[in-house]
Amino acid sequence: MDFDVLIIGSGAGGGVTALALCEQGFKVGLVERGPRFDPQKDYILNYPDWETRHDPLEQARINEQTINVDYRTKFEVDGQAHKRSELVYHRVYGVGGSTLHYQGEAHRFGDHTFNNKKLYGWGVDWPINYADLAPYYTTVEGLLGVAGDPNNPFKPKREAFPTPAHALSPRSRILAESAKSIGMTALPNTLALPSVSMDGRLPCQHSGGCDYGCVFGAKSSVDQAIIPRAERTGNLSLLTETRALKLTLDDAGEIESVVCSNAGGVQQITARAFVLAGGAVETPRLMLSAFSDNAPNGYANNTDQVGRYFMETVVAFLFVELEADVQVYRGPPIDSRIWDFYKSKDKQTSGFVMGAAGYLYPGIGPTSKALKGTSIGRAHKHKMRDSFGHDLRLFAVTEQEPMAQNRVTLSEFNDDDQMPKVDVHSEYSKRDMHTIKVMQAQLHKWAIATPTKKIGRFGNTSYRSSATHVGGTCRMGVDPKLSVVDAFGKVHGQTNCYITDASVLPTQGAGDSPSLTIQALALRTAEKIAADLKA
């Protein structure tokens, strides 16, 4: 055997699984398709031309190889053309995965979000509840140095956070005042952006640049907060720029090895146990493309559940131009949040959260702003001085209703490595569309209450895709006929395979960000792996 455990994917789930197993003395191989980035050299915000510079963290999206992106633009439902924009799936190839570009949001899912079916009559209940996950949340928060305010009335009671909440940024103070005036409560967000130094790293510098990778190495992305600890155990072999092409199965349909390729060629890697942590698209792709006599529909897919219940980010947003010059891009990107609508208010509407995106992104950078319109001269300079740093996007996020027909399937097309791409079928339910309308109404109310120069246009992801949090496709459950993994992340009917990424999520936490939950689940699964290996 090459390793005790081979993990595919070094993102939120894979990285934490690796650390937990390394600390228990297991030899772990961690396969990562992308490189290991150097924050001071590789991230574009180190350079003045960042707005036009190639962003290495966007490599996965720009050179999309996994998804047949044309699929959604022409799919049909009941013979009717049902056009949607291409699925824009934001993820990162690199050690740390999508935590490299996340905003550091580190949310515990509220206890009600584990029981949507029981409480609200839709979706599905998790096989575990908040209490099962709470100790793992605490451990992960400690590893990441999560900053937050424990007195959040919308969340379960809890102990103090490892680091104190950040003071609200100037923009959030304005937005908190306006929210208060209409009966909403903007609270400090909980963030994996330590407010005091962790592990000798700088605390968050409030640069607003999380999206492009933290140039200070302050954000607790997996490459900064988790991997170095795992490396210190001496048990981690990090295989970067290595792509897991295929699972090879034995006669019984169990994983025998993983075929990987890198600059050195193609090799088969064996292990006592395998962990799939490539995300809700890559993990089902690997499973569906592995066949044997005992697995004619793909690995662990005899009940046709692999790839089903795909969920993407459901977002409504509204552009506003604030009256005050508060340099909206300063501060942690999403440093406050409104949880007033976190629980469903009626049977038709899903729970959702609201916030304001003030982070740096090309659309609000100096050059993008300067190039808008055709004005020149003194008027242009005056306008730049007068309006730069005022543009803000108010947003609301909910979870997509899990539906069996929303699924990842193998495409007829192959990628550059001659591996099958996938088609991603994702349509919004009536509930999703209704919730979008409710979210837009609340955003508008908030915008009107805020001192603005201009309230811009609405947008939402029902027609303009921007999927950052995708989940489902290998969901967790008790019944193998309706799920892929059990309550500990172990693949039903298999002895040596586990999943520790967003694909196991049965639902998406009413719009809260999933990374902390993925990591807490990964710790729990790592305990199970360790117990199984020791048995």
Add this chain to the structure above:
Amino acid sequence: MRNSRFKAKLIPRRQFLLRSAYLISAAALGTGKLQTASAQEPRPGPLGIKPYVARLTSQDLTRISLLDTIIPADQSGGAIDLGLDTTLTQEMASQPKAKQWIDRMVSSVSQMCLAQHRKPFYDLNIDQREQFINELLADRANTIIWGDLNRLRRVLLTWYYQSEVGAATIGFYLPAHYPSYPGDRASANTATGNT
């Protein structure tokens, strides 16, 4: 103030170039027509050193004036103060295609300005120059000049706002320059109603 340091350092260059424009323009007016570079070459100075101004043609001056019109100096420095005229010249020297469209545009602007105002573009005051360029940018009928001018606008604004000094004129600094934002727990708590 956002730009005081920048202003003090760069204004002399602006004054030098614009004074050059004034001198050559005066020379051109003196003869009743614009002259070529060789014709308007000034006499050598007492020590036989030809001043820099001698190398500027009317084409150069029009180009420089265009830069000064698109990003003028006001309370903060403009394109010339930042040396974008030099950058553009270097770009033209290294990229024949860039030279081609920039020369084409400058010639068009010169001719159209002479036809409309009966004086060279660089002789117009800033109000006139801005108005003239704004009219050209609003007139899509003349595709070539409209396209070239927009291209120049795009290039200059990108260079300007990608530069540290240009970005600083709107208070933007790259993250590496950031101190944490001012603020304290007490005022944040007041805003959120936390205790």
